[in-house]
Amino acid sequence: MITLATIQKAQHHDKVAQKQLFEGYATVIYRLAFRYLRERTDAEDVVSEAFCLAFENMAKATFQSVPFFEAWLKRITVNEALKSLRKRANFHLLSDSEFEIEAISDNTIEKLSAAQIWEIVSQLPVGYRTVFNLYEIEGYSHAEIAKMLNISEGTSKSQLSKAKSLLQKKVIELEKDYAQSKTIR
Amino acid sequence: MHNQKLFDKIRDTLAEETPQDFAPLDWDKNAVWERIETRNSPRRGFAFGRWAAVAAAFIGIVLLGKWLLNPHSSTQLPPSLTKITPQPSLSNPPVEPLKVAATQRNKAFLKKNKSYGYIERQLVVEDTWAVEPADSSRLVEVAVQTDVITSPPSLSLLEKGEAFSRAQKEEGEAQKSPLVLKEDGDSGGEVKPKERVLIVDIDLPELPEKPSVNDLLKTSFLERFSRETRRFRTERKFDLRALDRRAGKGVWSLMAHSLVVPGSK
Numbered sequence: 149m150i151t152l153a154t155i156q157k158a159q160h161h162d163k164v165a166q167k168q169l170f171e172g173y174a175t176v177i178y179r180l181a182f183r184y185l186r187e188r189t190d191a192e193d194v195v196s197e198a199f200c201l202a203f204e205n206m207a208k209a210t211f212q213s214v215p216f217f218e219a220w221l222k223r224i225t226v227n228e229a230l231k232s233l234r235k236r237a238n239f240h241l242l243s244d245s246e247f248e249i250e251a252i253s254d255n256t257i258e259k260l261s262a263a264q265i266w267e268i269v270s271q272l273p274v275g276y277r278t279v280f281n282l283y284e285i286e287g288y289s290h291a292e293i294a295k296m297l298n299i300s301e302g303t304s305k306s307q308l309s310k311a312k313s314l315l316q317k318k319v320i321e322l323e324k325d326y327a328q329s330k331t332i333r
Numbered sequence: 334m335h336n337q338k339l340f341d342k343i344r345d346t347l348a349e350e351t352p353q354d355f356a357p358l359d360w361d362k363n364a365v366w367e368r369i370e371t372r373n374s375p376r377r378g379f380a381f382g383r384w385a386a387v388a389a390a391f392i393g394i395v396l397l398g399k400w401l402l403n404p405h406s407s408t409q410l411p412p413s414l415t416k417i418t419p420q421p422s423l424s425n426p427p428v429e430p431l432k433v434a435a436t437q438r439n440k441a442f443l444k445k446n447k448s449y450g451y452i453e454r455q456l457v458v459e460d461t462w463a464v465e466p467a468d469s470s471r472l473v474e475v476a477v478q479t480d481v482i483t484s485p486p487s488l489s490l491l492e493k494g495e496a497f498s499r500a501q502k503e504e505g506e507a508q509k510s511p512l513v514l515k516e517d518g519d520s521g522g523e524v525k526p527k528e529r530v531l532i533v534d535i536d537l538p539e540l541p542e543k544p545s546v547n548d549l550l551k552t553s554f555l556e557r558f559s560r561e562t563r564r565f566r567t568e569r570k571f572d573l574r575a576l577d578r579r580a581g582k583g584v585w586s587l588m589a590h591s592l593v594v595p596g597s598k
Contacts, residue, residue, distance in 0.1 A: 170369065174362050183347060192360055196368045203373060257339050265346045284344050315343065316336050 155217050159207045166203055173218065174199075177225050183281050184229035186270045194232055198225040226286060230296060233274065252316060256323045268318040276311035283308050 150172040157165035177198060181191040202221050211217045269277065278297065282288045283304070288296070290304040297304070 167366070170366055174365070178360055178362075178365075179347075188360055192365050196365050196372070199365075199369050200372050203369070252336050252339055254338060257336075257342055260339075260342065262346045265343050269343065269347060281347075284340060285347050312336075312340060316339065319336075319339060 150214055150217075152211065152214060155206070155211050155214065158203065159209075161203070161207070169202075170199055173221060176218075177221065180222060180225050181229050183269065183285070184226070184278060185232060186274075186277075190232055194225060194228045198228050201228070222286070226282070227296075230278070233278065236274075252319055252323070256319065260319065260322070264322060268315060268322070271318065272311055272314060275307055276314060279304055279307040280311040280315075 150169060154165045154168050158169050174195065178191055178195050181194040181198070182188070185191050185194065198221065201224055206217075209220065211220070269280070272280065279293060282293045282296070283290070290301045290308075293299075293304045294301045299307075
C-alpha cells in the first residue's frame with residue numbers, strides 16, 4: 149500500500165521507500181509503456197528510465213496526495229515512451245484511407261476478453277496507436293497531443309478517427325472468426 | 334458516436350486490467366529494479382566525491398593561507414639577520430614550542446674602556462628540538478627581554494651617552510631575566526637546551542680626529558701642498574698684524590711688509 153509518507157521518504161532518497169514505490173507501480177508503468185512500444189525490451193528500458201528520473205526529481209516536486217504522484221509518474225513514462233518512439237525510424241503517421249464503420253453488437257463487445265483487446269490495440273500502426281492511447285486512455289486533448297507529437301490538431305483528430313475505425317474493423321473480424329468457429333462446432 | 338460502448342470497454346481494459354494469458358506483459362521486474370539501483374548508485378558516489386573535493390580544496394586554501402600568514406615564517410625576517418642552525422639532539426625530548434625573544438645590550442659596557450658606541454642585538458630562538466649548548470657560560474650572558482620581537486629604536490640616532498645609559502639599564506634587566514633565573518634554578522638538574530642566534534652588529538661612526546703624520550704621508554702631493562700653503566698664508570697674516578702694531582708711523586712702516594720672511598719672528 150503506497151501512502152503519502154512513503155512518497156515523502158522516497159523524496160529523501162530512502163531506498164526502502166523507493167523500492168516500495170517501484171513494487172507498487174511497476175506493473176502499471178510497464179503496461180503503460182508496453183501499450184505505446186509493443187516491445188518488451190523497449191518497455192523495460194522506458195520503465196527503468198522513468199523510475200530513475202522520478203527518483204532523481206521527486207525531491208523538487210510537491211505531492212498533495214498519492215494520485216498526484218501516480219499521475220506525475222505516468223506522465224514521465226508517456227514522455228519517455230514517446231521519446232523512444234521518436235528514436236525509431238518507423239514512427240510515422242499513415243496517410244488517409246477510408247474505412248467502413250459497421251455497428252458492433254453488444255454481445256460481441258461483452259465477449260471480448262482483455263487479452264483480445266490488448267492484442268488488437270497492439271496491432272494498430274504506431275501512429276494510430278499513439279494518438280489513441282494519448283487521447284482515449286491518458287486523456288490528453290488534441291492540442292496537447294499535437295504539441296507532444298509535433299503535428300497539427302487536425303492530424304491528431306484524423307489519426308484518432310482512423311484508429312477507432314481500424315479497431316472496429318478488427319473487432320468485427322474477431323466476431324466473424326468467432327461466428328465461423330461457432331458454426332464449425 | 335458509433336460503437337462508443339466498444340471504446341469504453343477498450344479504455345477500461347487497457348487502463349486497469351492485466352490479462353493473465355497475454356504473454357508480452359510478462360516481464361522481469363527484478364532485473365529492471367537492479368538496473369535502476371545501479372544507475373542511482375554511481376550518481377550518489379559522484380555527488381559525494383564532488384563534496385569531498387570541495388572540502389579538500391577548502392582545507393587546502395586554509396592551510397596555504399595559514400602558511401603564508403605565519404609570523405614566524407623565515408621569509409619575514411630582515412635580510413640582514415643570519416640564523417644559526419642548531420644541531421638537533423634526539424636524546425632529549427622537545428621542550429617548548431617556538432619562542433622568539435629579542436635582547437639589546439651594550440657590549441662596550443662589558444668591555445668598559447674600548448668602544449662605547451658598540452651595541453649588539455641578539456635574537457634568541459627556542460625551538461622544539463632539543464639542543465646541546467656548546468658553551469654553557471655564554472648562555473648565562475643571554476638576556477631575554479620579551480617573548481616577542483620588539484621593534485628597537487633606530488640605533489643611528491642614539492648618542493654615545495644615551496647608548497651607554499641604555500646599555501647600562503638593559504644590563505641590569507638582563508641580570509633579572511627569567512631565563513637566567515631559570516638556568517640558575519636548573520643548574521643542579523638538567524641543562525635546558527636552547528638555540529641562540531646572533532642577528533646583527535652595528536657600529537656607530539667615530540668622530541673625526543686630527544690626521545697623524547702617517548695619514549699625511551698617505552695623502553697626495555697636491556693635498557699636502559695645498560695644506561702647507563694655507564698654513565703658511567695664515568701664519569704670515571698673523572705676523573703682519575703683529576708687525577703693524579710694532580712698526581708705528583714713518584718710512585719704516587712702508588718698508589716693513591717687504592722685509593717680513595717666514596721664521597723671522
